[in-house]
Amino acid sequence: MPRWPTPSCAASTIRATTGPGSPTWKRRSASSPERWNAVPHDAAIHAWQGERSDADPRALRQALGCFATGVTVVTTVTPDGRKVGVTASSFNSVSMEPPLILWSLSSRSPNLSAFRDGSHFAVNVLAASQVDLCNRFGRPLDDKFADLEVAAGLGGSPLLPGAVAQFECACEATYPGGDHLIILGRVLRFRWSEETPLLFCQGRLGAAAPAAPALAA
Numbered sequence: 233m234p235r236w237p238t239p240s241c242a243a244s245t246i247r248a249t250t251g252p253g254s255p256t257w258k259r260r261s262a263s264s265p266e267r268w269n270a271v272p273h274d275a276a277i278h279a280w281q282g283e284r285s286d287a288d289p290r291a292l293r294q295a296l297g298c299f300a301t302g303v304t305v306v307t308t309v310t311p312d313g314r315k316v317g318v319t320a321s322s323f324n325s326v327s328m329e330p331p332l333i334l335w336s337l338s339s340r341s342p343n344l345s346a347f348r349d350g351s352h353f354a355v356n357v358l359a360a361s362q363v364d365l366c367n368r369f370g371r372p373l374d375d376k377f378a379d380l381e382v383a384a385g386l387g388g389s390p391l392l393p394g395a396v397a398q399f400e401c402a403c404e405a406t407y408p409g410g411d412h413l414i415i416l417g418r419v420l421r422f423r424w425s426e427e428t429p430l431l432f433c434q435g436r437l438g439a440a441a442p443a444a445p446a447l448a449a
């Protein structure tokens with residue numbers, strides 16, 4: 233899955249693997265009975281990617297980066313008391329009954345075992361004013377918690393001050409997910425505020441600005 237944050241990449245450096253102008257376009261659209269590949273091409277959208285094994289992985293990162301997310305710092309504590317935290321935008325809701333959430337962690341993370349083997353973790357949803365925390369927990373550092381006053385949540389997971397929302401979770405299950413580990417959490421306790429959340433979209437951090445009235449609850 234993606235290297236974080238999504239690197240910017242000029243459209244011209246991405247090679248079309250299918251679609252108009254690509255080597256496979258005429259052959260596929262002529263031979264396929266469904267002619268699915270002959271969908272009219274919108275000039276504003278990049279050509280279809282991904283069918284060939286040598287497709288540019290940067291293109292997939294760019295496409296995935298169009299899905300705007302919030303930004304969280306997921307924390308836990310190791311049995312010997314070491315506080316652990318990583319910036320993660322892969323957080324999402326799964327189930328209301330029971331209350332389940334998920335996120336995914338790179339298998340290359342030096343903190344993989346802390347989350348895989350830990351009983352609890354906390355998801356701290358960052359506010360728009362917390363770009364510094366996003367950066368601090370978004371790279372390898374010896375002590376990410378230096379000079380940071382945190383409270384100990386359920387199971388000892390650190391709760392960061394100023395978070396827009398916090399979900400304290402019991403680790404329900406983990407699943408292999410390619411080069412990431414998918415971590416499913418059962419929400420034991422949560423809280424939130426009306427602060428503006430931090431957003432991550434197209435490789436950039438931003439703040440939520442409503443484009444339409446609130447949806448009905």
Ligand SMILES: Cc1cc2nc3c(=O)[nH]c(=O)nc-3n(C[C@H](O)[C@H](O)[C@H](O)COP(=O)(O)O)c2cc1C
Pocket residue numbers: 236237303317318319320321322323336337338341342343344366367369370371372373432
């Ligand atoms: C906005 C943003 C979102 C990120 N989302 C994730 C994510 O969902 N999963 C992940 O494994 N890494 C994600 N990362 C990268 C990790 O935060 C980064 O690799 C960090 O070094 C992980 O901490 P560690 O090296 O202490 O394990 C993200 C980074 C940023 C800046």
